[in-house]
Amino acid sequence: MKESEHVKLNEAKWDKWAASIDGKGWRYVYLRKCQSGVVSLMDIKENMNFLDIGCGTGWALGQIAKIINGKGSFYGIDLSDKMIEKAKENFKDNENFHFIKSNAESIPINDNLFDAIICTNSFHHYLNPDKALKEMYRLLKTGGKIYILDPTADFMFIKIINLLVKLFGHEHVKLYSTKEFKKLITDAGLKYIKCDKIGMQQKVHIGEK
């Protein structure tokens, strides 16, 4: 599939989701549980700079900010205009929150800015995961960390889900195994630290620059 076609499919899907993602349905419960799990694993300190790639409506950044009483800077990027609109609305009274419509593979932010980058339930939609990881490397300070959460294809169940989702959702690219995550992360120049399990089949893959 052409890159422009893939971007359009993703934009259309996530623009639709934006209306319900802050609601109380199963999507909300599932996504928030995953995001909370990632936040609980992070080294969060005052005055750090945080970036959420594929941030949706910005919920995880809000949770991080609560831990440090808003003392830090919080950036979110997302491909969907509607997600970014909602994120801006959700944090309109916070000067240190910045939301930018952007593809994870080319992010219009300066190098070496972030102490921590998170990416939850979004990575499997990137057509060029290597480019997204190179961007993470570029944007991290030395010693900064990435936390990528995705259903991880280490078990047959997730491998089957990967095939089924691909049949019905053409914007879906791939659910990676831990071995594949390790390679993608180290190929981008980052050190693969470890992975932690969250829920049944989701794993957070942690890397460091």
Ligand SMILES: C[S@@+](CC[C@H](N)C(=O)[O-])C[C@H]1O[C@@H](n2cnc3c(N)ncnc32)[C@H](O)[C@@H]1O
């Ligand atoms: C399932 S939602 C997850 C949103 C949020 N991270 C969460 O955990 O609730 C996936 C998000 O990834 C975004 N996304 C998909 N492909 C993207 C890309 N190439 N660059 C940036 N964001 C992308 C979508 O627009 C959507 O908001």
